Amino acid sequence: MTQVEESAGTPLMPERSAARAWSGVVALALGTFTVVTSEMLPVGLLTPMGDSLDVSEGVAGLTLTITGLVAAVSSPLLIPVAGRFDRRVALCALVIVLAIGNAAAAWAPGIGVMVGARVLVGIGMGGFWAMAAGLAVRLVPTKSVGTATSLVFSGVAVASVLGVPAGTYAGALAGWRAAFLGAAGLALVVLIALAVLLPRLPAEQAVSLGGVMRLFGDARVRTGLFVVAFVVTGHFAAYTYVRPVLEDVSGAGAGMIGTLLLVYGVAGVAGNFVSGAGAARSPRRTLVVISAVMAVTVGLLPVVGGSLLVAGVLMAVWGLGYGGVSVSTQTWILASAPEAREGASSLFVGVFNGAIALGALLGGLVADGIGITAVMWLGAALAVAAVATAASGRAPADGTL
The missing domain is CATH 1.20.1250.20 (MFS general substrate transporter like domains)
Structure with a gap:
């Protein structure tokens, strides 16, 4: 077993194997991949979305803008709301919100429901990113923090290469609603990975x-x-x-x-x-x-x-x-x-x-x-x-x- 230390002023994490620590980092990377893919999914689906929801492509494009703006506003608010909740529990809750948002987008009969669904995606994305970004330092030894942080953020880069094109391809094969449903399913996979692979992560302090x-x-x-x-x-x-x-x-x-x-x-x-x-x-x-x-x-x-x-x-x-x-x-x-x-x-x-x-x-x-x-x-x-x-x-x- 390897004892993992955090940065100065942070209590020692319990001992756990290096494999367990890095599997938690991978789970966070899968999470960042999923939230960014969920945010950007409308990029390759605007035309069929607009046709189905009976709006212009410009209006359909607002579903991307809304998600980004909600994430921008909600992320500074969610950390105080999370208070002293264990971060594993908080991340799982945010991924559930993300899954519901994607599922609602897949079902949306009109633009109003779609906007509400994308608001949920923005909340889930903003909160998850804000919490996950600083957790690598709590999972691995100090000498590995840089690599672990890069791995967590590799989900952002890989989403642009694989996530959005995959969603576009799924939309072409089975319809745009199937792409959002697939994102909801991926969020559930992330939920299981976080629950199983992350250790308990008590809040360091209320903010x-x-x-x-x-x-x-x-x-x-x-x-x-x-x-x-x-x-x-x-x-x-x-x-x-x-x-x-x-x-x-x-x-x-x-x-x-x-x-x-x-x-x-x-x-x-x-x-x-x-x-x-x-x-x-x-x-x-x-x-x-x-x-x-x-x-x-x-x-x-x-x-x-x-x-x-x-x-x-x-x-x-x-x-x-x-x-x-x-x-x-x-x-x-x-x-x-x-x-x-x-x-x-x-x-x-x-x-x-x-x-x-x-x-x-x-x-x-x-x-x-x-x-x-x-x-x-x-x-x-x-x-x-x-x-x-x-x-x-x-x-x-x-x-x-």
């Missing part, structure tokens, strides 16, 4: 909403959240409209765009682990590099992306960079507030999801008002702002996590 908000007063937390806001807003301003940009600049057809996005996604999974190892040593240096890589690749795409080969290389490098954003920014936040990991994580999830919605909105305004390739300049400019913020702001000491 009030005021306590969560006061964390923003810490300069290190505040800097990390601004980096998240800039880099994630910039990414989604550009990435949301990458298909029409590739069509316009590279002349890529639908099949080639699918290939380029797959290349991007696979590179993103690799970037998650590469950046996770780097962030464990130095969050500041890792985020400066990631943001700079994004600024260069996004900015170059409309300039030199006329060649499909060059466009493919740029998409791969972009994916490699952005794939490390979640784990690197989360590492920054956790290292900045080790005594209040859940509260800081809830702020992180709120800002992250708010930035997704803001990025898509700003990108749409720029695309309509200036031109489709201008969204790349916007994304590059916000990535540069992230570089400047990460380089000049207060950061946690290297090797803190």
Whole structure:
């Protein structure tokens, strides 16, 4: 048996085998995969959803926006509500909410029920992400925290590569409702995995909403959240409209765009682990590099992306960079507030999801008002702002996590 220690100031966890500890980490990774897949599922199903619910694709697309906004608002609220509940119990409860939301979406006879279902998905996602993000440090030895955190967040990257395309494929084969029903079934699998594989995880301390908000007063937390806001807003301003940009600049057809996005996604999974190892040593240096890589690749795409080969290389490098954003920014936040990991994580999830919605909105305004390739300049400019913020702001000491 291996005795697992937490960071300074946290009580020792009971002894358990390394295999049991890592199986808990895998269960959390499966959970992040499931919540992100559930959030993004409408992306590949908008047309059949709109036809079935008798609404436009634009209105159907609001089901994605609603989920992100609910997650952004609910995540800072759910940590105080969870109080001193055992985190295994709380995570299981949130996954049940997620399963109900997906099942309700599969049944929804109209847009009203669908909106309510997506609100439940947003609550389940926001709460699960906020709690799960800081639990790796409680499950494995200190030397393995970076790897474990990367594994938990690999669920986010793998969802973009496998989860959403799989849902789209299931929708094409059996109808869009079957895709949501499959997500509900996957949530039940996660529920069983969490109940069986996670140890008891007593709450470290009760956190009030005021306590969560006061964390923003810490300069290190505040800097990390601004980096998240800039880099994630910039990414989604550009990435949301990458298909029409590739069509316009590279002349890529639908099949080639699918290939380029797959290349991007696979590179993103690799970037998650590469950046996770780097962030464990130095969050500041890792985020400066990631943001700079994004600024260069996004900015170059409309300039030199006329060649499909060059466009493919740029998409791969972009994916490699952005794939490390979640784990690197989360590492920054956790290292900045080790005594209040859940509260800081809830702020992180709120800002992250708010930035997704803001990025898509700003990108749409720029695309309509200036031109489709201008969204790349916007994304590059916000990535540069992230570089400047990460380089000049207060950061946690290297090797803190």
